[in-house]
Amino acid sequence: MRIVVDRDKCEGVGMCESMAHEFFELDDDDVMHVLDENPGEEHRKELSAAVASCPVLALSLEG
Template sequence: MKVVVDLAKCTGHGICESIADDVFEVQDDGTLVIHDSERPESDRDRMRQAVTQCPAAALSLTE
């Protein structure tokens, strides 16, 4: 599973970072960096939570 960000939609709220600060990092300029976008199956629930709670609908999961 891979978590993907649409940078055109991302507004840098940081909710994803509060859910998984080891995966998501909002930079000082508001851009989002994803560390190790390929995630293990054990992270599925946490990544789904980040995707569904993103207010800009900028995150998605792919298989």
């Protein structure tokens, strides 16, 4: 599985970080960073919820 970010859509709201802080992090300029682009399948449920929480639909999961 791979976390994909549409940088044109991402507004740095931080919902993903609040739901899955071990995978997403906002820096001081509200730029979101993916900490692990290829997480294990055991994290799919948590990451699916974080992806679904994005208010601007900037996140997706591949694979």
